Amino acid sequence: MMISDASHKLLFKQTVDGIYSLSDEDFDAFFELFKPFSAKRKEILTYSGTVEKNLFYIIDGLHRMYYSDENGREATILFSYSGNFGGVLDSMMSQRASIFFYEAISPSVFLRASFQQIELLIQTRPAIEILLRKGLISAFSGVLERLVELQCFSSEEKFRQLLKRSPHILQIVPHKYLANYIGIDASNFSKLINSVQI
Template sequence: MNHQKLLLQQTVNHIHPLSEEDFEDFYTLFKPYTAKRKEVLTQAGSVEKYLYFVLEGLQRLYYLDEHHREATLVFSYQANFGGVLDSMMNQKPSRYYYETLSPSVFLRASYAQIEELLINKPAIEVLLRKGLTGVFSGILERLVELQCFSSEEKFQQLLRRSPHILQIVPHKYLANYIGIDPSNFSKLINSIKM
């Protein structure tokens, strides 16, 4: 089994194990795709067409308001699914951008093909539901952090969830994710015992 397929299967098994046949049917939907650094894969206002599986690289999902202020919402990196999931599942225009922060290698499947497979493969529908439930749980945790935690507590939570994040995400994006000015980020790092 090639490395890409194995990585996808390990991630799928962590969410909801599939039979060999169901996994093969799911895997055949995914095609290789590469993107350059700072490439916008999904624009606000467009409908997400793909489910991405990250093999290499770093991406972010962000919101841009009418004053051109950005809010980084989510990072994706190796062995994560990515894309604008609400737009894909609802087939409605996205309010968010999905962009690469580094050169990236993906496997990606079109939503139309996934939708077709869901009709005949209930286990894949369960996989998708469990995956989305996990995403929803993460969003609720993040809302609590945003409303109740100090910047230091938000940063500590982020490091607990993703201890390697400091090595892969540029600090200006981490500062944006936490909601502080980038100039204060180095003070925050120095104030926390790691």
């Protein structure tokens, strides 16, 4: 699904404004760094062991970040979808190798900007750095909340919290990935859905 450039820009601006409002000049300079890109279903955008080079902005599609151990066991860390920034942010900001994979679960249309270009822009437009910092603080807060869920919540409580954060997630994320995110076997996920009044 392709959307017009004007629609891309509007969606992008709504997301940016939700984090930190930029002047028109700063916003235009930031937006100009982002170029259209597409990915196929199941395409890996960032591999574990590589440094994240890009900041992604999702126009259409569903992505997930996950960890995979030496035995092939996976742990889904987060989902990103239309109207979200994405990528392996800790690797991008530190320029260290990622321990995560970043994958397009569905065919995707997005915008991406190289972190190298963003860093250059920050030197002349400090408001962009404030935007990134506020975005990272929000992401970090989400990670801390998720840690509490993992350590203290039952599977049902985790599922309820996920639905509270993202009520539409059942319609867009395959259930096997939701089960993995919650930390239960996929075969038990339908039982969990039936036991929770949505």
